[in-house]
Amino acid sequence: MTVIKPKRTIFLRVFWVFAFLVLAITLFFAFMVIPMQKTALRQIMYAQAETVSKSIVQATSDAIISKDYGFIVEHNVEVLKNNAGIYYLIVSPKQGDKIFVNQKNWHLLAELDSNTAALQGEKISFVITDREQYKNVYHFVYPIRFSSIDWGWLHIGFSTADYDKYIHDMYYKIIYIISASLVMILVVGFFFARWISDPVSTISQLATQVAAGDLTVRSTIARNDEIGVLSDSFNKMVDSLMLSNQALEHYNQELEREVGTRTRELADLNADLDKRIKEEVAKSKTQEALLIHQSRSAAMGEMIGAIAHQWRQPLNALGLVQQNLQLRFKLGKLDESFMVSSMEKSDRLIHKMSTTIDDFRNFFKPNKHIEPFNAYHVIQTTAELLDAQLKRHNIVLTINCPDDLMINGLEGEFSQVILNLINNAKDILLERRPLRPAIDIGVNKTSDQTTRIVVKDNAGGIPEAIFDKIYDPYFTTKDQGKGTGIGLYMSKIIIENNMMGSLQAFNDADGANFVIELQDRPIVKTKPLI
Amino acid sequence: MNFTKKHSLLACGILFMCQLGFAQADVVADNNSRVNMGFYIKSITEQASISDIEISLNFWVKDALAVEAEKAGLYISSTGAFLYESMREMRDDYDKGKLDIIVAPPLLISRYFKRDEITDGFSGMLEGRQPDNLLLVVRSDKNINAIEDLRGKRIAMLEGDELSDIYLDTLFLRSFNKSYKKLNPSIQQQAKATRIVLDLYFDKADVGLVYFNSYQVMTELNPDVKNKIKILDSFEVRSKNYSYINKSYPLADEIRRIALSFYKSPRGKQILDIYKTPELDFLKVEELDLVDSLDREHARLLMHAIK
Missing domain, CATH: 3.40.190.10 (Periplasmic binding protein-like II)
Structure with missing residues (x-):
């Protein structure tokens, strides 16, 4: 089994927390000590300066009183010689020249500079300053007073080199301490973090193995603390998990058996279902074919009615021609010219009737293929089939279609759809009887590939309640015996399934609009619907 | 160790003892192997502090002299420095054969020692070999x-x-x-x-x-x-103090040579600095003539002075 090594996050956290704390404490104490040490050093410098000043004043007191400046100079030169830490001395009497002594020479000063003179007061004063070639001088001013008489001041310029050196040493020591702390942090922190995190990491690793399914692992950590308790608890938990797992396996096996049985049953059921589906599909196809057949039959029925209407007028005319011939013959006025004229007229009527038959026959002609056809011609021809009926009911049919607009598709089926839509419009116009019943057919190209045909009436529109049902098979709003309810259903099937277009309807202010959108299709042969 | 260093250390002891008036332990030894010096105290205290003298005596000279002289092939059985507040006492000890080198102001040497009793020695000098007039x-x-x-x-x-x-x-x-x-x-x-x-x-x-x-x-x-x-x-006057060697002292030449090259070693230079002299210079016995002349003129004038 693959051992998964967990990330050493706890180790790192413990290590960094430990490191941070140790470093923070070290830095805190180190930087607490610095100002304290500086203060202490300044106090030491003050005490030292005061002691030196007292010593000089005491040693030269007689000379000061007796104005034995030679002794004062001699003594102070000696003092400087023996104290490399003193840069200079100034003996400054209230009146007269001031004696300036440094490590290399001595001379008299008529006046002190203003900064130095400003330090001369009743009390001891000091300042750390730069003076001529001396940098960071601890300039100490000690008032010289004998028997409550202010004689003058003693200025001593101490080098702060020792002080600076001590401070630098202190900084170095702090750096050493911090460095030592860092080393300690690295070493002790590493072992401390490992002491804390190793057992946790081990248990975590074991837990990961358990999570991965290995229930044979056990913790070997033996400690008398919380980790030890955790280790024991872990082992108990794994034992418990193992028992649960065994029970689960048992249940799983039973379940698998049950699932097997069910699966077989389901397979049998599926096999039966497949058979049933195929049967249903076949049934559906049969039914659909039947529907189409019914539709075509209904159409044919309607067409026969239409033929009857179409033929009614020429038949009447033919009858009139025959009556005229008979009347002329009885009157003896049947001449050749009238005969010829009547025969020509009869031929024309018979030809028209024959043409009507041809049109209807063409409409029902099977084995149509996808091929380009003139949209206007097809719509015009289809409309003419119903022309007699429309005129009879004063329904005005208008076709707005470019003469040269070509559609690639099934011409016969397209004309059947147009016929259905005109028929439906005619029927609803007859039902609702608007003042000027009209059907408008508009055709246009909405793009290079798309042709849009809109069949619109002014019968008031499709009721909202039935909008979702108008394409359902056998749904009709017409009176019993007048409608089959398959016209729109078949139209949608033809447009969307056979011509890969769309048929949708919407209402406008006048009435219903049926919109056919057709995409240009490549020219291929296809099987007839029936 | 080379010759210069060894001898300069020996000279260090010599110079030091020339400047000191500390009485060492009574030494009774053959003067072939000893270095005993007599100092006139009043003339040296201005040049070096007693503490400096003590340090240089105890640390630099006493031990160093014996050791370095031995390394140089000179067996020094004892060293001695004798301090005198009066030239009379120094003269007495000299007569007893106790002193090999005497250090005192030229006027006093001129008064208390005859020219044939002493031989050339050395003296301190200023920077640029200027006389300390x-x-x-x-x-x-x-x-x-x-x-x-x-x-x-x-x-x-x-x-x-x-x-x-x-x-x-x-x-x-x-x-x-x-x-x-x-x-x-x-x-x-x-x-x-x-x-x-x-x-x-x-x-x-x-x-x-x-x-x-x-x-x-x-x-x-x-x-x-x-x-x-x-x-x-x-x-x-060459220096405030002159150093002359007992004419009968057998190591006179060696000691003088070491003294004159004393400034060449760092330690010798350190010792010389204490006594504020950059180096030692050869000193002839005849250089006492000038002070001797002054002394005699003074005596003569004093005899004729208005009382």
């Missing part, structure tokens, strides 16, 4: 331009320095036929020559007798000293 200095603002102007002036001079005493006295006797002590009521005795310069500078004295080295040091410390003090007269 005795100077008669006066305050510039006191209108003192000749010895004749010294009458009644305040005089400051080195305590116990007989050369200063007879030199100034000789000058007064030449000009006034009287001792300066009779013409000048204010005579200050100072332990250090530098103090004499300071007294003049701060107008505590009008006339002073100082050795050139002290005057030079003071002018370096404060150049204004030259403005306030001028040199009126001087007496040529």
Whole structure:
């Protein structure tokens, strides 16, 4: 089994927390000590300066009183010689020249500079300053007073080199301490973090193995603390998990058996279902074919009615021609010219009737293929089939279609759809009887590939309640015996399934609009619907 | 160890003992292998502090001398330094054969030792091999331009320095036929020559007798000293103290050679710095003639002086 090594996050956290704390404490104490040490050093410098000043004043007191400046100079030169830490001395009497002594020479000063003179007061004063070639001088001013008489001041310029050196040493020591702390942090922190995190990491690793399914692992950590308790608890938990797992396996096996049985049953059921589906599909196809057949039959029925209407007028005319011939013959006025004229007229009527038959026959002609056809011609021809009926009911049919607009598709089926839509419009116009019943057919190209045909009436529109049902098979709003309810259903099937277009309807202010959108299709042969 | 270093260490001991008056343990040894020195204390205390002398004696010289001399092939069985407050005592010990080297002011050596009793030695010297002349200095603002102007002036001079005493006295006797002590009521005795310069500078004295080295040091410390003090007269003398070797001392040449190259070693230079001299110089016995002449002139003038 693959051992998964967990990330050493706890180790790192413990290590960094430990490191941070140790470093923070070290830095805190180190930087607490610095100002304290500086203060202490300044106090030491003050005490030292005061002691030196007292010593000089005491040693030269007689000379000061007796104005034995030679002794004062001699003594102070000696003092400087023996104290490399003193840069200079100034003996400054209230009146007269001031004696300036440094490590290399001595001379008299008529006046002190203003900064130095400003330090001369009743009390001891000091300042750390730069003076001529001396940098960071601890300039100490000690008032010289004998028997409550202010004689003058003693200025001593101490080098702060020792002080600076001590401070630098202190900084170095702090750096050493911090460095030592860092080393300690690295070493002790590493072992401390490992002491804390190793057992946790081990248990975590074991837990990961358990999570991965290995229930044979056990913790070997033996400690008398919380980790030890955790280790024991872990082992108990794994034992418990193992028992649960065994029970689960048992249940799983039973379940698998049950699932097997069910699966077989389901397979049998599926096999039966497949058979049933195929049967249903076949049934559906049969039914659909039947529907189409019914539709075509209904159409044919309607067409026969239409033929009857179409033929009614020429038949009447033919009858009139025959009556005229008979009347002329009885009157003896049947001449050749009238005969010829009547025969020509009869031929024309018979030809028209024959043409009507041809049109209807063409409409029902099977084995149509996808091929380009003139949209206007097809719509015009289809409309003419119903022309007699429309005129009879004063329904005005208008076709707005470019003469040269070509559609690639099934011409016969397209004309059947147009016929259905005109028929439906005619029927609803007859039902609702608007003042000027009209059907408008508009055709246009909405793009290079798309042709849009809109069949619109002014019968008031499709009721909202039935909008979702108008394409359902056998749904009709017409009176019993007048409608089959398959016209729109078949139209949608033809447009969307056979011509890969769309048929949708919407209402406008006048009435219903049926919109056919057709995409240009490549020219291929296809099987007839029936 | 090379010859120079070994010998310079030995010379270190010699110089040191030349400058000290510490009595070492009584040493009774063959003078072929010993180095005993006698010092006139009054003439050396100004040059080095007692503490410096003690340190150099105990640390640098006593042990170093014996060890380094042995390394140099000189077997030194004992070293000794004897301090004398009177030249009479020094002379007595010299006569007893106790001293191999004597260190004292030239005037006193001239008075107490005959020329055929001593042989050439060495002395300290100033930078640039200048002689440490005795100077008669006066305050510039006191209108003192000749010895004749010294009458009644305040005089400051080195305590116990007989050369200063007879030199100034000789000058007064030449000009006034009287001792300066009779013409000048204010005579200050100072332990250090530098103090004499300071007294003049701060107008505590009008006339002073100082050795050139002290005057030079003071002018370096404060150049204004030259403005306030001028040199009126001087007496040529190599050094305040002369060192001569007992004529019968067998290691005289070795010791002298070591002493003269003493400045070449770092340790020797360190010791010389304590005594404020850059190096030691060869000193002929004849160089006592000048002080001897002064001493005799002084004696002569004194005999004819107005009482």
